Structure formats: structure tokens, C-alpha cells
Amino acid sequence: MTRNHAPDPALLAKAETLTEALPYMQRYAGQTFVVKYGGHAMGDPELARDFAEDIVLLKAVGINPVVVHGGGPQIGAMLKKLGVESQFVDGLRVTDAETAKVAEMVLSGAINKEIVSWIGGAGGRAVGISGKDGGFVRAEKVTRTTRDPGSNIENVVDLGFVGEPAAIDRSVLDTISNAGMIPVIAPIGVGADGHTYNINADTMAGAIAAALGAARLFLLTDVAGVLDKQGQLLTDLDPAAIQGLRADGTISGGMIPKLETCVTAVEGGVDAAVILDGRVPHAMLIEIFTKQGAGTLVHR
Numbered sequence: 001m002t003r004n005h006a007p008d009p010a011l012l013a014k015a016e017t018l019t020e021a022l023p024y025m026q027r028y029a030g031q032t033f034v035v036k037y038g039g040h041a042m043g044d045p046e047l048a049r050d051f052a053e054d055i056v057l058l059k060a061v062g063i064n065p066v067v068v069h070g071g072g073p074q075i076g077a078m079l080k081k082l083g084v085e086s087q088f089v090d091g092l093r094v095t096d097a098e099t100a101k102v103a104e105m106v107l108s109g110a111i112n113k114e115i116v117s118w119i120g121g122a123g124g125r126a127v128g129i130s131g132k133d134g135g136f137v138r139a140e141k142v143t144r145t146t147r148d149p150g151s152n153i154e155n156v157v158d159l160g161f162v163g164e165p166a167a168i169d170r171s172v173l174d175t176i177s178n179a180g181m182i183p184v185i186a187p188i189g190v191g192a193d194g195h196t197y198n199i200n201a202d203t204m205a206g207a208i209a210a211a212l213g214a215a216r217l218f219l220l221t222d223v224a225g226v227l228d229k230q231g232q233l234l235t236d237l238d239p240a241a242i243q244g245l246r247a248d249g250t251i252s253g254g255m256i257p258k259l260e261t262c263v264t265a266v267e268g269g270v271d272a273a274v275i276l277d278g279r280v281p282h283a284m285l286i287e288i289f290t291k292q293g294a295g296t297l298v299h300r
């Protein structure tokens with residue numbers, strides 16, 4: 001039998017892609033990566049398949065992926081059908097008892113199980129849970145203050161059943177991951193009062209990344225990353241720069257909890273947080289396994 005010793009250039013390029021990824025695979029094996037999949041990023045079924053393949057590939061090369069998902073637009077659509085209008089304060093949905101029920105139904109029911117199925121379709125084994133399962137995320141009520149322009153008087157805004165993680169029991173996640181499975185987490189927690197709390201998915205992902213001592217936190221969204229006032233991508237930010245962007249109004253809406261999360265995560269020991277464009281196919285693989293980064297990197 002003869003063998004052709006001049007390989008097809010396309011095959012050679014594929015082999016080179018794999019060898020370029022090798023040092024990254026070696027560096028990251030055994031580390032935990034928390035990936036937040038935003039509601040805006042999950043609209044397109046083809047992109048969803050790419051996302052699931054990326055997660056399964058991470059697991060296959062020895063990284064420990066943990067998925068936290070959002071679903072803000074999907075909660076909004078369901079509330080609209082029910083004739084309920086939402087108010088947002090600093091990117092957080094004001095949540096009364098009825099809204100909390102709808103948020104839990106959409107997040108823990110529909111979206112969570114859909115992501116579990118996508119990962120299953122890509123050959124992985126995912127377990128879908130919310131912070132209520134095993135009581136692993138205890139939530140505390142969030143309050144916000146606003147200040148009227150030109151005044152020093154602070155107004156306390158009651159956001160209802162909006163929570164933030166106060167305590168995370170990582171043993172639930174370790175049990176799933178150590179069994180070779182991938183945890184997929186809906187951002188719902190339980191309060192000491194036994195109530196269901198709606199947690200912003202970015203906030204949930206950051207708290208979980210800190211609790212697990214994750215090496216990386218990825219936030220997949222529907223923009224290229226953090227943009228400056230001229231619409232140019234900011235590739236590198238530290239907490240002081242982020243404070244400046246908040247103070248001068250460059251960031252607003254959903255970008256506020258996203259960047260607050262990145263700061264909390266890196267100050268809590270996560271090596272780096274990356275805001276990535278979930279509309280780019282295989283954005284995560286490009287960021288993790290190639291020399292070329294993508295999106296906005298937040299570091300200490």
C-alpha cells in the first residue's frame with residue numbers, strides 16, 4: 001500500500017489549528033470555566049448548537065465547564081403575553097410575587113431544559129438545576145438607591161423579590177462535575193424566608209465563579225464587548241476604568257450588572273472575566289484556544 005506524503009493543505013490547516021490549541025489545552029486542563037449564556041445570545045438555533053459543541057469540547061479536553069444562563073427577553077415576552085409590564089432599575093427587573101413565578105417558570109422550566117437538550121445533542125451530559133436545588137444558592141434581597149439629579153437626597157428603591165447570592169454550597173456543583181456531567185444553572189435562589197428570588201444571571205454567574213475559584217468567567221451577550229462612546233470596542237479593562245465608564249454614562253442597562261459582575265469576580269479571585277459576542281459562531285473556542293482574543297477582557 002502506498003501513502004500520499006503531501007497532505008491536502010486544508011487538512012494540514014486543520015492539524016495546525018489543533019496543535020495551536022495544544023498549549024492552551026495543557027494550561028487549562030483541570031480548571032473551572034464558568035460560562036454565562038445570555039438570553040439575547042440564545043435566539044438562533046444554529047448558534048445554540050455551536051455553543052453546546054463548545055461546552056462539550058471544553059469538557060472533553062479536561063476543562064470543567066459550568067453554565068449559567070439568562071433569559072431576560074424570554075421572561076419579558078411571557079410577561080407581555082400575560083399583560084404585565086416590567087420596570088428595570090440599573091438593568092434589574094423589579095420583581096413582584098407574580099413576576100417571580102413567571103421568571104422561575106421561564107428560566108428553570110423552558111430555557112434550562114432546552115440548554116440541557118442542546119448539550120445532550122452535542123454528545124455531552126448536562127444536569128439542569130436552579131439555585132433552589134439542594135438549596136445551593138441562598139439569596140438575599142437586593143435594594144438600590146437612586147439620587148435625583150442635582151440633589152443629595154437618596155431614595156431607596158424596593159425591587160421586590162430580586163436577590164443576590166449570599167451563600168453558595170459548591171458541593172452540589174462538584175458532585176455533578178465530578179460525575180462527568182455539566183451543571184446548567186438557572187438564576188433563581190431561595191431566601192432565608194423560603195421565598196423564591198429572581199437573580200440577574202450575570203450576578204449569579206460571577207458569584208458561582210468566585211465560589212468555585214474559577215480560572216475564567218465568560219459572559220456571552222449580543223454585542224462585540226464593551227463599547228466606548230464612539231462605539232469602538234474596549235479590549236482591556238480594570239476595575240478603576242470600569243468605575244470611570246459608569247460615572248460618565250458610557251455604560252447603561254444590562255451592561256451595568258455585567259461589569260459589576262466582572263469586577264466582583266476578579267476581585268474575588270477569578271483570574272479574568274471576558275465579555276464575548278455570542279452572535280459569533282464558536283466565540284468561546286476562538287477566545288480560549290487561539291492567540292487572537294475576542295471581546296473585552298476584565299482583569300485586576
Ligand SMILES: Nc1ncnc2c1ncn2[C@@H]1O[C@H](COP(=O)(O)OP(=O)(O)O)[C@@H](O)[C@H]1O
Nearest residue numbers: 038039040221222223226227250251252254255
Ligand atoms: N457601553 C456599552 N457597550 C456595550 N453594550 C452596552 C453598553 N452600554 C449599554 N449596553 C447594552 O448592554 C446590553 C447587554 O446587556 P443585556 O441586554 O443584559 O444582555 P444579556 O441578555 O446578554 O445579558 C447591550 O446589548 C447594550 O444594549
Ligand SMILES: CC(=O)N[C@@H](CCC(=O)OP(=O)(O)O)C(=O)O
Nearest residue numbers: 039070071072092093199200201
Ligand atoms: C433580577 C433580574 O433582572 N433578573 C433577570 C434574570 C434573567 C437574566 O438575567 O437574563 P439575561 O442574562 O438574558 O439578561 C430578569 O428577570 O430578566
